[in-house]
Structures are given as C-alpha cells and as structure tokens.
Amino acid sequence: MTGNNEHGTPLGVALVGCGIIGLNHAKAIALHPDVAITALVDAIPQAAKALADSIEADGAARPGEFASLAEALAAASVDLVVICTPSGQHIQLAQEAIAAGRHVLIEKPLDVTVPRAKQIAAIAAQAEADGLVVSVVSQHRFDPASVVVAEAIASDGFGRVTSAVASVAWWRSQEYYDSGKWRGTWALDGGGAVMNQGVHTVDLLLWFLGRPVEIQAHTALLAHGRVEVEDVAVATVRFESGALAVLHATTAAFPGLSVRLQVHGSRGSAIIEDDQLEFFHTAGDDDGPASNQAADVVAPGELRGGERDPDRFAIGHLRQYADVVAAIREGRPPLVRVDDALLALAAVRCLYLSSTLGRSVTLDEVLDGSLDQVTVTTSGAA
Ligand SMILES: NC(=O)c1ccc[n+]([C@@H]2O[C@H](COP(=O)([O-])OP(=O)(O)OC[C@H]3O[C@@H](n4cnc5c(N)ncnc54)[C@H](O)[C@@H]3O)[C@@H](O)[C@H]2O)c1
Numbered sequence: 061m062t063g064n065n066e067h068g069t070p071l072g073v074a075l076v077g078c079g080i081i082g083l084n085h086a087k088a089i090a091l092h093p094d095v096a097i098t099a100l101v102d103a104i105p106q107a108a109k110a111l112a113d114s115i116e117a118d119g120a121a122r123p124g125e126f127a128s129l130a131e132a133l134a135a136a137s138v139d140l141v142v143i144c145t146p147s148g149q150h151i152q153l154a155q156e157a158i159a160a161g162r163h164v165l166i167e168k169p170l171d172v173t174v175p176r177a178k179q180i181a182a183i184a185a186q187a188e189a190d191g192l193v194v195s196v197v198s199q200h201r202f203d204p205a206s207v208v209v210a211e212a213i214a215s216d217g218f219g220r221v222t223s224a225v226a227s228v229a230w231w232r233s234q235e236y237y238d239s240g241k242w243r244g245t246w247a248l249d250g251g252g253a254v255m256n257q258g259v260h261t262v263d264l265l266l267w268f269l270g271r272p273v274e275i276q277a278h279t280a281l282l283a284h285g286r287v288e289v290e291d292v293a294v295a296t297v298r299f300e301s302g303a304l305a306v307l308h309a310t311t312a313a314f315p316g317l318s319v320r321l322q323v324h325g326s327r328g329s330a331i332i333e334d335d336q337l338e339f340f341h342t343a344g345d346d347d348g349p350a351s352n353q354a355a356d357v358v359a360p361g362e363l364r365g366g367e368r369d370p371d372r373f374a375i376g377h378l379r380q381y382a383d384v385v386a387a388i389r390e391g392r393p394p395l396v397r398v399d400d401a402l403l404a405l406a407a408v409r410c411l412y413l414s415s416t417l418g419r420s421v422t423l424d425e426v427l428d429g430s431l432d433q434v435t436v437t438t439s440g441a442a
Contacts, residue, residue, distance in 0.1 A: 072098035072137040077144035078107040088377035097123045099132035148248035163193040170401035172250025184398040193387045195394035196401035199376035205337040217342035218325025224305040228258045231316035244287025252289030258309030263404040271300045276420040277411040281440040283312035290438040412436040
C-alpha cells in the first residue's frame with residue numbers, strides 16, 4: 061500500500077491485541093520515527109483504552125480504539141497491521157489484513173497448526189508478489205550477536221557447521237499460566253515451553269544450521285497444573301546438512317536461568333548466552349575467544365529520542381521494525397519471511413509429534429499433512 065515516504069508521513073499502524081506483547085510493540089513503535097500507531101484493536105475495550113491512555117500520556121497522538129480490525133481499517137489511516145493476539149488467532153486476522161491490502165507483521169509463532177500456517181504462507185507469497193510486506197516477529201534474529209554468528213556461518217567462518225546445543229532454561233509461575241485462559245492450551249498457545257518460549261531459539265537454530273529433516277523428542281509436564289502442554293522438552297535434531305543438535309526448553313527451571321545457544325563447526329564456534337556473544341572463534345582467528353564484538357545493527361539515526369533508555373525487550377522489536385519499515389519503503393522482502401516462520405512452526409510440531417508417537421518424526425511427514433490427524437499429548441498433562 062505504501063512505498064517511498066515522499067510526504068514524510070509515518071506509516072500508520074493498527075495494533076491488534078493490546079496485551080503484554082502489544083504494550084512492547086507500542087514501546088518499540090514510539091522509538092521509530094517512521095511509524096506511528098493510528099488504531100488499537102482489542103476484543104476487550106478496556107485493554108485498548110489502557111494502551112491508548114499510556115500512548116497519549118507519553119506525548120504521542122491518541123490512536124483510535126476499535127473492537128475489530130474491520131472497524132479500524134474503515135476508520136483509521138492504516139498501512140501496517142500488527143497482530144499481537146493469542147497464537148491460535150493470528151491467521152484469520154492476517155488474512156483479513158492482507159485481503160484489505162495492508163502490510164502485516166505477525167507475532168510469533170506464525171500459528172499453532174501447520175495446515176493453517178501453510179495457508180497463510182501461500183496467501184503471503186501472493187501478497188508479496190503484489191507488493192505487500194508480510195513478516196513474522198523473530199526479534200532475536202536482529203540481536204547483534206545473532207547477526208555476527210549468521211554472517212560467520214554464511215562466510216564459512218566456522219568451516220563445516222557440525223552441531224549445536226540450545227537450552228532455554230526459564231521459569232514461569234503457575235500464576236503466569238492462570239493469567240489467561242488461552243495460556244497452556246493446545247488450541248490457542250499451541251504448546252508450552254517449546255512453542256511459546258522456545259520458538260525463538262528454534263528459529264535461530266534453523267537460521268544457523270538450515271533445514272531440519274528429523275526430530276526425536278520427549279516432553280513432560282512436571283511443575284505446573286491446569287495446563288495441557290509441556291513445561292519440559294528435550295530433543296535431538298538432524299539437519300539436511302548432516303549437522304546434529306540438542307534442544308532443551310523448559311519453563312520449570314526455577315528461578316529462571318538463561319537462554320544459551322552453542323554452535324560448533326570444523327573451524328570455529330560461537331556461544332550466545334542471553335543474546336550476548338559469550339564465545340566467538342572463526343577460521344583464521346588466532347586471538348582466541350572474543351566477547352560481545354558484535355556491532356549494533358540499528359544505526360543511531362533510526363532511533364527516536366536518544367535520551368531514552370528503553371528496555372532490552374523493546375529494542376529487539378525496534379530492530380525488527382527497522383527492517384519491516386525499510387522493506388515497505390524500499391519495496392523489498394523483509395529479513396524474516398513467512399516461510400521461515402512456517403519452518404520453525406513445523407519443527408516445533410515435529411518435536412511434539414515425535415514425543416506423542418514415541419518415535420522420530422521427519423519434517424516431511426509434518427509438512428505433507430500425513431500426521432495432521434494425530435492429537436498431540438504430553439506426558440503428565442491432563
Ligand atoms: N516476540 C516475543 O518475544 C513475544 C513475547 C510474548 C508474547 N508473544 C506472542 O504475542 C501473542 C500475544 O501474547 P500476550 O502475552 O501479549 O497475550 P495477552 O493475553 O497478554 O494479550 C492478548 C490480547 O489480545 C486480545 N485479543 C484476543 N483475541 C482478539 C481478537 N480476535 N481481536 C483483537 N484482540 C484480541 C486479548 O483481549 C488480549 O488483550 C502470542 O502469540 C505470543 O506468543 C511474543
């Protein structure tokens with residue numbers, strides 16, 4: 061819908077879903093000079109009102125408040141629709157936004173089912189051909205540490221990438237799961253520690269190691285009640301390249317530790333711990349390990365309000381907004397494509413199906429629909 065910013069008007073955003081992550085998007089948008097929230101949409105009017113109050117209190121123009129995306133698109137100036145609703149409610153809204161000719165940014169995960177995600181991938185491919193930008197949030201791809209590792213792999217700096225170890229050792233309280241009816245359900249959360257909290261790390265694993273072919277996994281619910289999904293998962297992953305990886309994701313590691321990702325190759329290795337480069341050694345690097353040598357990927361001029369000290373979480377989203385906005389303005393694809401998110405979702409579903417069926421499962425089985433009728437379960441859950 062919108063190309064070059066000839067008139068200096070920021071892109072108008074309709075933010076759909078004004079909950080926890082919606083607030084974070086509002087913080088990120090406030091820091092980007094070329095994007096402004098014009099509409100807030102939430103099924104609960106109070107949620108939209110509370111966010112509109114806080115945007116206004118921060119000195120920005122008060123966005124309109126709407127109960128549905130259709131109303132927002134009819135009444136407000138909207139170039140980009142940002143979808144921050146529960147995970148099982150992403151696709152329908154994305155379809156509606158694309159059908160209305162708007163650019164779309166969808167929160168992770170793309171969806172909770174592969175058939176629906178394949179549907180949106182096909183629609184997004186057509187939309188891209190028609191000049192729309194459709195992207196999915198994976199803000200850790202924009203962490204300086206992730207960028208450095210991806211570039212090292214692409215330039216053969218690690219030699220042949222041989223293996224990876226990924227661990228998401230977090231804690232989520234029972235109150236967290238009780239805080240929303242959709243949390244911890246297969247229908248709307250789509251899974252637990254892997255689908256909700258771990259999907260970022262799965263996406264990084266795939267970005268670094270390529271397409272997975274086979275996963276063997278176990279999942280369990282061990283430290284929470286009143287949820288259907290896992291709070292512990294372990295898996296081994298075999299990649300098309302031949303590389304092997306171990307994945308561990310949990311929300312039952314009190315008091316909540318780090319996210320750690322080790323990538324190893326025949327000539328170099330890296331360790332990313334909580335988004336920071338803890339170890340980095342590439343081919344020809346005689347100086348031993350270096351730490352945090354990554355350059356920031358957001359140029360200072362892209363930030364609005366240099367005095368402010370936004371939290372790290374909003375900075376991650378801001379970096380992705382910088383890419384999405386540039387993609388819209390320049391008429392190019394965004395860094396994170398819908399197909400990337402589809403692959404990450406398929407890998408997570410592959411893990412759940414492996415645990416449910418008690419055997420290794422191939423990604424092809426997940427993508428070709430032959431396991432669509434299997435109801436996934438987790439050991440220890442109701
Ligand atoms: N990128 C990240 O790091 C990150 C972090 C947290 C959550 N998320 C994702 O963001 C999404 C939302 O998570 P959350 O924690 O903000 O949830 P939340 O429950 O705090 O907020 C969701 C909001 O959406 C509203 N809503 C529900 N259905 C709607 C509809 N059809 N139309 C309009 N509004 C609707 C709800 O009323 C609620 O205000 C999830 O998909 C989650 O996986 C991403």
